[in-house]
Amino acid sequence: MDERLLSPAVEASYFDGRTSxxxxxxxxxxxxxxxxxxxxxxxxxxxxxxxxxxxxxxLRKVTFPDGAYLEVRDLAGMTALLHTTGHSDxxxxxxxxxxxxxxxAAAGTLALVGLGYVYxxxxxxxxxxxxxxxxxxxxxxxxxxxxxxxRVFQPSRFSDQRMAELTARFRQLQPPTGGAPDxxxxxxxxxxxxxxxxxxxxxxxxxxxxxxLLKDDExxxxxxxxxxxxxxxxxxxxRVIQGAVVTAGAAMLFGDVSSLLTTAPAALLDMKxxxxxxxxxxxxxxxxxxxxGIPLAHLAAVFEQFQKxxxxxxxxxxxxxxxxxxxxxxxxxxxxxxxx
Numbered sequence: 001m002d003e004r005l006l007s008p009a010v011e012a013s014y015f016d017g018r019t020s021x022x023x024x025x026x027x028x029x030x031x032x033x034x035x036x037x038x039x040x041x042x043x044x045x046x047x048x049x050x051x052x053x054x055x056x057x058x059l060r061k062v063t064f065p066d067g068a069y070l071e072v073r074d075l076a077g078m079t080a081l082l083h084t085t086g087h088s089d090x091x092x093x094x095x096x097x098x099x100x101x102x103x104x105a106a107a108g109t110l111a112l113v114g115l116g117y118v119y120x121x122x123x124x125x126x127x128x129x130x131x132x133x134x135x136x137x138x139x140x141x142x143x144x145x146x147x148x149x150x151r152v153f154q155p156s157r158f159s160d161q162r163m164a165e166l167t168a169r170f171r172q173l174q175p176p177t178g179g180a181p182d183x184x185x186x187x188x189x190x191x192x193x194x195x196x197x198x199x200x201x202x203x204x205x206x207x208x209x210x211x212x213l214l215k216d217d218e219x220x221x222x223x224x225x226x227x228x229x230x231x232x233x234x235x236x237x238x239r240v241i242q243g244a245v246v247t248a249g250a251a252m253l254f255g256d257v258s259s260l261l262t263t264a265p266a267a268l269l270d271m272k273x274x275x276x277x278x279x280x281x282x283x284x285x286x287x288x289x290x291x292x293g294i295p296l297a298h299l300a301a302v303f304e305q306f307q308k309x310x311x312x313x314x315x316x317x318x319x320x321x322x323x324x325x326x327x328x329x330x331x332x333x334x335x336x337x338x339x340x
Contacts, residue, residue, distance in 0.1 A: 010077040014040045017067035027062070027070060029085055034062070036070070046085060054079065137237055141201020145186070148205075156187035157208050163187050166206075169217060170224050173294075176287035181231045185224070194309075198227040200237045214305060222285055222299035229284025235277045282330055286337050300334040303327055 009026035014036060016023070025038035034049055036042045044064055052061040060078045062070040072078045156163065167185045182202045194210040204227045206220070214220055230236060289296055307327045 009035075009037070010072055010074050010081050012036075012062075012070040012072045014038075014070050015068060016040070017064075017069065025070070027072065027081070029081065042068075051082065137200035138202070140237070140240065141199035141203055144199055145201070145203055145205070149188075152192060153188040153190055153205075153207075155189060157189050158187055158211070166211070166217065166220060170221060173221060173225070173288060173292045175228075175232075176284065176291045180228060183228060183231060196223050196227055198230045198236060200234070200240065202231060204228065204231070213309070214302060216298060216301065218294055218298040219302045219305075221294060222289060222302050225285035225288040226281045226299075228288070229281035230277070232284055233277065233280050235281070239277075278330070279333070282333060286334065296334055296338045300331060300338065303331045303334065307331065 009028035012025055012027045014023040014025045015021070023038065023040035025036050025040050028035050028037070029046065032046050034044050034046055036044075042064075048065050050063040052058075052063075054060070054075075060072040060075060062072065163185075166187075170185060183198075184201075184203050186203045186205045188205055188207055190207040190209055193207075194213045195207045196205065196210050198204045204224060206224065210223065211220055214223070285299055286296060289299055310327060
């Protein structure tokens with residue numbers, strides 16, 4: 001540091017760290033030593049002092065090794081004093097006081113968060129989903145089903161015989177490779193139209209409206225195979241984990257935990273799969289139908305029926321369509337598989 005005398009001295013308030021008494025003093029530097037003069041007197045080498053970061057409004061604080069400290073309200077004078085000693089702000093402080101630096105830092109943070117959301121979070125969620133104890137997945141799925149039964153579903157209108165027939169038919173099918181995840185077919189009557197989805201607990205929910213829409217048990221098998229594919233890949237668990245991370249991150253950023261908690265159940269029910277997840281589930285269904293000798297035309301007919309319903313009524317009337325996008329693309333994918 002430069003050891004020149006600082007003149008004039010900077011007015012400050014001195015606290016000895018043992019009592020609450022305020023001493024009115026001045027601070028100057030000579031030969032590398034900070035000199036406190038006035039109602040209190042002490043000298044201390046500059047290397048032993050700790051200076052608070054520069055701020056536009058907050059006073060500057062100079063702390064001594066024994067806990068005593070100075071408070072300086074003359075920010076411009078303190079900045080000039082520090083400059084003559086060779087003291088410089090850290091790069092973080094310089095960025096904070098530069099609109100260009102602050103803008104660049106904000107852009108970098110957003111880019112980092114975006115890359116983490118797109119690339120890191122899905123990989124981490126997949127790993128966590130695969131090591132999650134089955135008991136936790138079961139509890140999660142049962143909680144969602146209970147919530148749906150309160151708000152959306154009613155008991156199925158099908159006879160016990162009809163439900164048993166569809167369950168037995170699906171149980172006859174063999175998984176395409178290895179063992180299939182544990183599953184349970186659950187029938188419900190729905191106020192929101194045709195739907196089918198798999199919960200982390202292994203429950204595959206099938207609505208009466210979906211069965212009536214397809215009018216073909218082999219097509220129903222295609223839908224169930226697709227949902228079994230979601231179970232096989234732990235898609236719902238992965239989405240729940242990602243949603244929880246985003247919710248926690250938003251709470252940390254905005255501090256409004258209470259409102260996030262109240263909207264979490266609705267967000268969970270509205271969980272949408274990515275295009276890649278849908279393609280994985282479709283590929284699983286294609287492989288499973290082929291493995292069991294069921295023509296893929298039945299699966300194509302499922303998507304064609306969805307497409308027809310979409311054109312007639314719009315996706316807002318069909319929850320299954322809203323959570324399973326790109327019907328045209330999926331039809332083309334199945335038809336391409338049929339030609340192989």
